[in-house]
Amino acid sequence: MTRTVLITGGTSGIGRAIAARFAADRAEVFVTGRTPDTVERTAKELQVHGVVCDATNSAQVEALADRLGALDVLVNAAGGLAPATTAPSLDALLSRWRADLAQNLLSAVLTTAAVQDKLTGDGSVISIGSIGAERRGGSYGAAKAALAAWNASLSAELAPRGVTCNVISAGYVTGTNFFRGGMTDDRHRALVEETHNKRPGTVDDIAGTAHFLASPGARHLTGQTIHVNGGAHTTR
Template identity: 55%
Template sequence: MSRTILVTGGGTGIGRAVAHHFAAQGDEVVVTGRRPGPLQETAGGHPGVRPLVCDHTDPESLTALLARLPAHIDVLVNNAGGNTDFDTAGDGAGDLAAYARDFRANLDANLLSAALTTKAVQDRLAPGGAVVHIGSIAADQGAGSYGAAKAGLASWNVELSRTLGPRGITANVVAPGYIADTAFFRDRLTAERRESLVAASAVGRAGSPDDIAGTVAFLASPAARHLTGQVLNVNGGTRTTR
């Protein structure tokens, strides 16, 4: 039976791979994000994928999105986010106002976006459905405000799992390590740093967006109905990347 899937941040990388994975299974997929161009690229050639523009940190944008979403959602994938430090000129170390701004940017992008989106669609989630958040290895290993936001996401998800559990809805976090073929590093990843990230894994290779998509699909499948409130680390056995 076809399901309805909502994938936030579905324009590139992991979000795109997740959307295509579910669409290939015959599900109806809504992909959202702030940039219409990448969303259209995700939907191109995939009749089951519908793009909708939304800023998931903005309550008004989310409210407008609700009017265009289906009445029932089987799976919510909170993928929107990323390390906003890559978008700033500096770290604000000598300026408290700039430091606060940059810190809040990561919290908004990675924690608030997931919380707001889940709250917005919570009543539409179908019994037996699933919520899957994309976390990060940074939650355990540290990466400034980005790591703090992802750690907060994992903690918040524990309470969410208790809230949704009585309705038969699971809530889990998938925490990737280094994933190649994404825009995460904004083209700032040096060859040396990439080699060190790969070398830190037990399997000796970078992860791929499809690795994460497969794990998300498992968490949304009947095989994972007794798995909730958890963080699944999908990092090739990486122990440290420092």
């Protein structure tokens, strides 16, 4: 039976890799992004449905939900790091925090709230978190930490319906636009050195974990934050 999958922020990086993984399974995949040209190109290349939608805009999210029927998998992959500012004003600080919270927390909250009644009885909500929630994350890390806390309450709400809710906390992943060209060779080496397996993560590492979390083998796994970082941050 064909599954229907919605992936916000599905036009690049981790979101695109997840879309490609589900599309390879012959799922009916919807990807969203804010830029029409990028959405159209991704839809054509991956042979999926593309929808222009800013996941921080409640009206656009509501319109997106109206387009969908029954939904099996929601992946909240929209997010990113707000542009850095050196301005010393409180207004600049407030703007930075609001942007990171909107992109990395509220985008998931709004999208999930809009479509949760469409989720099937064996559905899955998967949100992309970050190792930044555990250390040195600033406003971005705080937003990702809040994402994990929200996920735990969401799981308690939706689990009685059979819907699982989990966060994938990604470590350093290459093949994305996250660092906006600011990654240096020294920084790359330092991040790789922190891992146990001495390699950076890939978008396919995260896509594979997302695919598993939406599989029959993960039906008793919910309310969790799954750390995918090569051992750079460990739990017990």
